Amino acid sequence: MSPSFWLYLIASLAGVTCALSGIYLVLRRQAMLADAISHSILPGLVAGFWIAHGPNLIAGFVGAVAAGLTTTMLVEGLTRTKKIANDSAIGLVFPAMFAIGVIWISLQFSNVHLDTDSVLFGEITLAVFDRFVIGGRDLGPQSVWILLAALVLNIAYLVLFRKELRIATFDADHAWLQGFDSRVIHYSLMVVVTITSVAAFTAIGAILSVALIIVPAVIARLLSNRLVPIILVTLTVGLMSALIGTSTAIAGDLNIPGLVSVFLGVIFGMTLLFSPHQGIIAERAKRARQRMHFAIQSLLIHIHEHENTPEEATESTLEHLSDEFGWSDSWSHSVAHNAEKRGLLSLNQPIIRLTEKGRKEIQPGN
């Protein structure tokens, strides 16, 4: 099979796996923990390699997962002292972990090529050539198998713990009353996210794995409030951006992980603007509708109050509205014409008159 086939396979597997592990992380409002974990696994990798006397895959994996868990526990512990806010704790712990990793590398492995650039940016093109060979048989790139294992783990976790995840996320008090400790879910979720980051980052780098963990779930959250649609949108966005980003990057000879993030950004931007659920445009339109509705109500009440009074000739004219409400002339016009279009009043005479429908509109209880 050609290298580009494996490239697409690695990218899509990473996209789907990371996206899946991010769903509950985003729902639990802990997205930045993914960023923290992805950086703080560095000393774990180094420790693993140090114990195994070389870049041993399993040792590195175990070390990285241990480092991810350590980070989670340190953040929890610091927050629980009540002397440090949670965000400060995160902002302190992961740079400290990363710093230990960098110093350790400079002391132990100054002759080995383990630079922080490739940790951050990833080397997906090299991942293709890291083959998994058993008994002389080439079974494809190692990354494919690692990511497949992580994908199976994610699916199993979401299925087996679906009830606990849901209770702990959406109703922590209820969970507590039932004698269920939400911390179990917190730590197990962190283990899954850590394993996913480690599996993904050898192939696609720390930053893209964080992007694929956070952004698809955030996009899905903008589009729906229900769990099943959120899962489906998350998976689709993860897969699509991985595939489109990879193919565009190959065509233009650009950085693959970077371009996948850019595509995630494009989808995020469009969702932010156009989401019918809580997008900016939908929100603006809703606010404009409410503003118009309120203005029409005020106008109708004003006309009704002066109906058949001596002041009606001056009060109930279009020109007077700017004095009465402080409206601009154009806004007065558009409010009055809008109300006329809805059949609430008539503008045919110099004095504005309510229609039957307009009178009903402002009746109490309507």
Add this chain to the structure above:
Amino acid sequence: MSWFNDYTLRTVILGTSLLGLFSGALGCIAVLRRQSLVGDTLAHASLPGICLAYLLFRSREALPLMLGAAFAGLIAMGIVSVTQRATKTDPNSALGTVLTIFFGAGAVILGIIQRGHDAGQAGLDKFLFGQAASLVTSQVVAIATIGLISLFVFAMVFKEFKLLAFDPIFAESVGLPVRRTNIILTGLLVGAVVVGLNTVGVILLSAMLVAPGVAARQWTDQLVKMVVLAGLFGCLGGGLGAYLSTVAAEMPTGPVVVLVLVAWVVISLIIGPAKGIAFRAKRRQEATS
């Protein structure tokens, strides 16, 4: 005192101390407003700005790159703020989304620059991962300039900041220009980040901002004292870290500075009088006896 006569070493220690001073004092904004991860987001988001500034000016001078970083940082925070205001997205999600997207875009531009193989780009990524050990005088001057301007502005809006940090609802009700003050405070954080990028790099930056403030908080309950202490801790930690990394051991400067500051946070947590663990234990003992 041979190290004092060593020009390079003196520059590095001076630059790192100044950086610690500025980012420590300004970092109090982030610590008190629960925005500690904003620094991390700003640092990552500056990458496309730095790369574009390089493409535009074709220079590795500190100032244009810093301007590019600041520009990208401000746009990133604008998107974060729009996202949070328009939708129900929580702060962590908004920050994480913007951080990774901007950094990805930066990686693409960096790739294009590196493909160009022109000699000038060598070391551009150093700007990103920190290069404290190779600080030169012009960079120290840039750090001092931006830092002093930021501190001056901080002093001007200090009263508003105090209100916003402790009682935002009251601040709004007495007619404080909340939105404008927010923008200025975010601008100050951008200033601190841009200055720090040069020295400790993207990832370690959040610790430079947060650690001095968190440590200072353990020693005092007063805002002015906290900011002054944070500046002092940052300055001393920066200087000590730089000294240790170059003189005592051959280690990368940025990480050593971060570990020195984090160690001081841990010490402050235990012995700090304001909220310290040791102090509380002593008081409990006195109360029971």
